Amino acid sequence: MSELTENMPKKNPLSLQIDPKRFEPASEDEKAQQDVMHASTSFFRDGMRKLMKNPLAVASIITIVVIILMILIVPKVVPYGYDEIIRVNGSRDKTVTNLAPFQYSEKEQAAIAAGETIFPHIMGTDSLGRDYFVRVVEGAKVSLSVGLFASILVLIIGVIYGSISGYKGGRVDLIMMRIVDIIYSLPDVLIIILLSVVLNQTLDPNNPIVKALGTNMVAIFVVFGLLYWVSMARLVRGEILQIKNNEYILAAQAMGGKSGHIIRTHIIPNCISVIIITTALQIPSAIFTESFLSFMGMGVQAPMPSLGSLANSARQGLQSYPWQLIFPAVLIVLIVLAFNLLGDGLRDAFDPKLRR
């Protein structure tokens, strides 16, 4: 140190006395090192990583995947149709009704003794002698599809309505939101009952859609399309109002971007996470509503099963055959819980500020 300061010009006693000879200019390589930043993570990957760290969310994903696989595979593997009354060697079997899980009817036992293989009734049979396992899986399929389609309906209507209201703002927003308030205050179950009565009278029963779904189902979809999108619309509107305040929207206007461009490139990408999360949370609520309505006898049309209607018909034999209620009920709980937990996980991973 002293040796260094020795041969330096004495400038100011207070100066640091730094010897310029000990420094050399940084090379281009060294300069570039300053610019190195941590690895780039996209918003989506970051969110997925967080989601995969959430054990509840992972368990829900596994549950949902298992249920979907079951829906896809079971009809291929099990040789019974969901609306097919079991016959043994082409003849009707009176004793095949209300079997317990893995129990065989007398005729079936005889057939097995004769060397035939008969596929076991994993969940027994119902009061009409139909394989209950196949019916429960079919019911899960119906319930899931209803939940999914109702949610998509809610998604489309809610997002379009909410974005128009939020984007236009001002008087348009005011009027559109008052309409939402009115719809919000309508009692949904009452509307479904009224609608299914009205639709029963007015819909053409030969219409293929009506034939396939039954008027009750059409009523449920109509109600979802009419009533259930309001919370989605409110949420999307709030999100857009907030996004609109950001200066990058103003910047897009300043560069000449039209409304369509701004909505596509800025508004939708910035509220997509809220939309996905809300949809994920909408699915279980739709499944639950459908199950509830089917349980009340206002859901799917026989012989089509849904988890709710299966639970409903199981009520009569509750004392003697409790498993007929337990299987669909457990499946409803599993599906609804899994979707709810997945929605919560998505929310925590992609939009932590939404958590209340």
Add this chain to the structure above:
Amino acid sequence: MSETNKSEYLVEVNHLKEYFPIRTGWGKTTMLKAVDDVSFAIKPGETLGLVGESGCGKTTVGRTLLHLYKPTDGEIRFNGELVTSKNVHKFRKDMQMVFQDPYSSLDPRMTVEDIIGEPLDVHKLYSTKAERHQKVLDLMSLVGLNAEHATRYIHEFSGGQRQRIGIARALAVNPKFIVCDEPVSALDVSIQAQVINMFEELREKLGVAYLFIAHDLLIVHHISDRIAVMYLGHMVEMAEADELNDNPIHPYTLSLLSAVPVPDPEKARANKRIILEGDVPSPLNMPSGCPFRTRCRFATEQCAKERPALTDRGNGHMVACWNK
């Protein structure tokens, strides 16, 4: 361009007004006069500095000028042609803006490449993806950003880098005129100088004209050809940069200049700081007559009665004051 009223000015602003309706409860609204009767003009390649304290309406002038807010009154001309809400789209390519806040003016869900490429998308300024990529890289190197930053998201950048991204975006369409809204006030001093120098370089290279907004007179004096001083939505003085610095006339400009630190201690001691009394009046409740009179040492009865107009005191030095 059949119009014959082509002027020497690139941008002309005449009697521009921007009032914001403010709800004051129970259906009542009052007008907040953010900008009240402001006129100025900028030649091609020229820089007009706009100074004033926070809330005096600088940003509003810039945004209204670009029709981001619909002007309440007054006219804006670009290349001699009147700009209206209907035809503003054809001027968008020529007038750009660098925003005050480098955080909220860049979309957090877009990569740098997409942010800088957005104006190219809007105006369809490329034919192939590769051409777009090349243009973005050129712009990035123009403002001193690394090519490898192109795929990154905004949250990975510092304030200075973000401001450069904002500048590259404004330059993407080759504008003739850029409103720079306090482009350096969010940055720390060492980076401020870099960015200011960059603006100067770009002006030399590309010949763009700036409306350079700031509240720091030192910076504005450094970069501007002319300076306009605003107070409470009004323009109180406008002159050549050196002229304004050496011979300020309006009492408000005098007080602003007295607050600027002077490097020479001798001069600094001689230069008595003029401290303004009282607060800035609320723009909702403007004083009658001259907006500055409530804090002015020279205020007379006339100041309360009538608002002074900007008058030329020779050499294009415009001042709005009755007494000076």
